[in-house]
Amino acid sequence: MELRLLPFPLTKAVPLAISRGTTAAVEHLLVEVEQDGLTGIGETGGFDTGHREFTTAAIAAELQALAPRLRDLAPQPLQALEPLLASLSPPARCGLDLALHDWWGKRLGVPLHRLWGLDPQLGVPTSVTLGLGSVEAVLARLQRWWTQLPATRIKLKLGSPEGLDHDRALVEAVAEALDRQQQIGGPAAELQVDANGGWDLEGARAMVGWLADHQVALVEQPLPPIEDPEADSAAFAALELDCPIALVADESCWTLADVVRLAPYVDGVNIKLLKSGGLAEALLMAQAARRLGLEVMLGCYSDSALLNGAAAQLLPLVRWPDLDSHLNLVDDPFAGPTLEADRLHPGVSPGLGVALTTELAGNATARADRSGGEGPWPLPGA
Numbered sequence: 237m238e239l240r241l242l243p244f245p246l247t248k249a250v251p252l253a254i255s256r257g258t259t260a261a262v263e264h265l266l267v268e269v270e271q272d273g274l275t276g277i278g279e280t281g282g283f284d285t286g287h288r289e290f291t292t293a294a295i296a297a298e299l300q301a302l303a304p305r306l307r308d309l310a311p312q313p314l315q316a317l318e319p320l321l322a323s324l325s326p327p328a329r330c331g332l333d334l335a336l337h338d339w340w341g342k343r344l345g346v347p348l349h350r351l352w353g354l355d356p357q358l359g360v361p362t363s364v365t366l367g368l369g370s371v372e373a374v375l376a377r378l379q380r381w382w383t384q385l386p387a388t389r390i391k392l393k394l395g396s397p398e399g400l401d402h403d404r405a406l407v408e409a410v411a412e413a414l415d416r417q418q419q420i421g422g423p424a425a426e427l428q429v430d431a432n433g434g435w436d437l438e439g440a441r442a443m444v445g446w447l448a449d450h451q452v453a454l455v456e457q458p459l460p461p462i463e464d465p466e467a468d469s470a471a472f473a474a475l476e477l478d479c480p481i482a483l484v485a486d487e488s489c490w491t492l493a494d495v496v497r498l499a500p501y502v503d504g505v506n507i508k509l510l511k512s513g514g515l516a517e518a519l520l521m522a523q524a525a526r527r528l529g530l531e532v533m534l535g536c537y538s539d540s541a542l543l544n545g546a547a548a549q550l551l552p553l554v555r556w557p558d559l560d561s562h563l564n565l566v567d568d569p570f571a572g573p574t575l576e577a578d579r580l581h582p583g584v585s586p587g588l589g590v591a592l593t594t595e596l597a598g599n600a601t602a603r604a605d606r607s608g609g610e611g612p613w614p615l616p617g618a
């Protein structure tokens with residue numbers, strides 16, 4: 237198979253601030269594999285969880301180095317490619333895993349959710365995200381979401397650098413706004429919070445009971461992730477008994493092994509394809525989490541409708557979808573998952589159910605510029 241990489245920009249309509257910083261725009265990679273006249277597409281890009289960081293340039297270099305070895309291999313059987321995929325970082329593996337799954341689904345002529353036997357009508361509303369900021373800015377962001385979709389599930393970012401008092405002020409203001417909306421005839425909305433590892437144990441213990449009193453449904457990653465798995469599990473264990481609301485691991489949970497490790501101490505896990513290394517691991521994680529009595533959240537970074545469309549193939553297994561990043565882009569070149577009110581459904585075309593809707597012409601220029609430089613960008617097949 238031929239492997240091709242193409243960088244493309246993604247620009248947020250509203251920049252997103254979380255406890256670790258603010259993102260307004262990113263560069264992601266389109267990963268294509270071509271064999272027998274069929275092209276499978278995948279997406280990857282850099283991200284940072286506080287304890288692990290990947291750059292898009294380093295991911296591109298990894299995939300580029302792999303291209304000559306792929307030339308003598310076919311996309312099927314996927315199993316034969318497993319050792320090669322295992323040698324990659326999670327986001328590099330994700331890009332290739334998605335392209336291979338897309339090729340496989342296209343070859344068979346069916347969307348992945350159908351191959352997996354999932355019912356695409358089982359989807360529930362996706363949350364939309366309110367980043368950190370002043371109370372006024374956060375309420376304005378909520379209003380903006382309401383002009384776009386019903387937004388009955390709100391994820392509020394906490395772990396503010398201004399401290400717990402500011403976090404509490406944000407929760408109170410958003411909870412009041414949700415109440416007001418319901419009083420004037422709007423739908424009831426569920427409030428979730430995500431500290432992105434921005435609290436210490438003492439702060440987290442103080443916050444979780446207070447959040448329960450404010451009808452917050454769940455708290456995601458209250459404590460920073462720790463590289464040592466035992467210490468990371470111990471941190472969740474130390475909080476779990478005092479936590480009256482659902483406790484969800486995100487930055488601490490990357491693989492099936494993490495799901496199993498964290499299962500005694502959490503109520504749910506946030507699966508993201510860039511962390512898991514793509515759909516093969518994510519499907520295992522979602523199925524195992526459910527068997528272990530955990531709820532599944534399915535999340536995203538600054539991803540386009542390609543990554544979120546791939547994730548959407550798993551939506552029938554998910555209690556808390558959180559795939560809103562592509563709904564906040566001004567230049568998304570892809571379309572796939574469909575939105576019905578605030579409920580996402582997987583695309584029904586074969587493979588990932590995603591299509592490129594605009595030429596990546598501007599990005600082809602970026603590719604040409606870079607191919608003459610010292611960077612990792614003289615791309616195979618380009």
Ligand SMILES: [Mg+2]
Pocket residue numbers: 430432456457486487506535
């Ligand atoms: Mg999170």
